[in-house]
Amino acid sequence: MPRRAATAEKPMTRKRRDEVFDAAARVFAERGYHGASTQDIADLLGMRQASLYYYFHSKEAALEEVCARGTAGFIERAEAILKSDEDQGTKLHLLLAAQVMPMAEGADYVQTFLNERKWLPTESRRRIGRMSRRIEAIFERVIRDGIRAGEFRQEINPRLATLGLLGMMNSVAAWHDRESAGLEKIAEALSNLVIGGIRQPEGSNYGS
Amino acid sequence: MPRRAATAEKPMTRKRRDEVFDAAARVFAERGYHGASTQDIADLLGMRQASLYYYFHSKEAALEEVCARGTAGFIERAEAILKSDEDQGTKLHLLLAAQVMPMAEGADYVQTFLNERKWLPTESRRRIGRMSRRIEAIFERVIRDGIRAGEFRQEINPRLATLGLLGMMNSVAAWHDRESAGLEKIAEALSNLVIGGIRQPEGSNYGS
DNA sequence: ATTATTCTCTATAGAACTATAGAATGATTG
DNA sequence: CAATCATTCTATAGTTCTATAGAGAATAAT
Numbered sequence: 343m344p345r346r347a348a349t350a351e352k353p354m355t356r357k358r359r360d361e362v363f364d365a366a367a368r369v370f371a372e373r374g375y376h377g378a379s380t381q382d383i384a385d386l387l388g389m390r391q392a393s394l395y396y397y398f399h400s401k402e403a404a405l406e407e408v409c410a411r412g413t414a415g416f417i418e419r420a421e422a423i424l425k426s427d428e429d430q431g432t433k434l435h436l437l438l439a440a441q442v443m444p445m446a447e448g449a450d451y452v453q454t455f456l457n458e459r460k461w462l463p464t465e466s467r468r469r470i471g472r473m474s475r476r477i478e479a480i481f482e483r484v485i486r487d488g489i490r491a492g493e494f495r496q497e498i499n500p501r502l503a504t505l506g507l508l509g510m511m512n513s514v515a516a517w518h519d520r521e522s523a524g525l526e527k528i529a530e531a532l533s534n535l536v537i538g539g540i541r542q543p544e545g546s547n548y549g550s
Numbered sequence: 551m552p553r554r555a556a557t558a559e560k561p562m563t564r565k566r567r568d569e570v571f572d573a574a575a576r577v578f579a580e581r582g583y584h585g586a587s588t589q590d591i592a593d594l595l596g597m598r599q600a601s602l603y604y605y606f607h608s609k610e611a612a613l614e615e616v617c618a619r620g621t622a623g624f625i626e627r628a629e630a631i632l633k634s635d636e637d638q639g640t641k642l643h644l645l646l647a648a649q650v651m652p653m654a655e656g657a658d659y660v661q662t663f664l665n666e667r668k669w670l671p672t673e674s675r676r677r678i679g680r681m682s683r684r685i686e687a688i689f690e691r692v693i694r695d696g697i698r699a700g701e702f703r704q705e706i707n708p709r710l711a712t713l714g715l716l717g718m719m720n721s722v723a724a725w726h727d728r729e730s731a732g733l734e735k736i737a738e739a740l741s742n743l744v745i746g747g748i749r750q751p752e753g754s755n756y757g758s
Numbered sequence: 759a760t761t762a763t764t765c766t767c768t769a770t771a772g773a774a775c776t777a778t779a780g781a782a783t784g785a786t787t788g
Numbered sequence: 789c790a791a792t793c794a795t796t797c798t799a800t801a802g803t804t805c806t807a808t809a810g811a812g813a814a815t816a817a818t
Binding site: 389 | 764768769
């Protein structure tokens, strides 16, 4: 009886499997997909390089799995916020926070998804890309609704605002660990920054 | 007399040298430093892989040169804006635009600097990193001054705002070419977004 | 205890990549 | 023309990397 393919139902315990992908995520996040070797992953596990192929059938497949785990929950949480009956300002605030908070738990997975997904082979990149576009669509929806409701300013370009906001929030993954502030505080500060704006509104200048 | 080292004064014409680094920047930007081979660069030039080593003495050195070119002018322009006697709101607006506009000309250089500098060897990474920190310091200075002057809101955290704004503006490099809007329009939209805020100020709701 | 199953190991094929050495080509100048 | 210098070429050493094949160890099932 032949050994089961790595892609089929997994006889290996979830625990060990998770350790392997944790290591892969770690190494991909730290060195980048192309800069990471399967040897690096094996070293982290105290395992031989070739043994990894029991858990995935190619380095690319490992990247795909890590990226997929990196997006887990994002869409669901965003959809839930979209469907909630908060006002659009609150929804946007929640969306912004939801984009940042998962960087606490699965930091390596999220960072790999953000930075390395572009190296996936065309097919899986498309599949993963669909998730990004879904997130973008939800942001854009909330912004448009907010403008329509008179809650957000008319001049805002929903598409560019979406991409800018996501760019800002996703950049957090690259620097939050070097700052003293925790993710919660960062999410709060940035959300407040963009929703309220930097400029002091006219007439409410109680300084000087 | 031995051949001159690639790092010393360059006998080669500036023109050809620029073509070589343009190709390197292109390939680094497209495939990432580790994903790019010197063969890829040579292919783009219609040249043999080994011939490249007449222009640089290692792939790492090529990356360093490309990154250095990618930062050219940034500091100078930011310093000039800081020293100008505009109000802080205008300064911030100009800084934000200055962060985005160079992505038109040297797109490949800028993108390589932003995404690949982390793979530089420690020494040159430090050197390049100093430039980033200088830009950050200028942003932070303007924000603090704006708050002190009562021009910006007191609640803003200057450090986190700086990192968030730079994250947003730098993200433009990753997506502007897929959007119909030109860089000028993007810079304007994002700057207006963060300075004025998303939310419609109370009392000026002339909709509905 | 024997057998089956899961996991890890050794060994290695085969490909790709960086970098060096030195010859060949082409242009420029005396 | 001859000599010099700049640029590109051929050839290749030496390393690293992915992935496969199949043996062996460990664990669980009958």
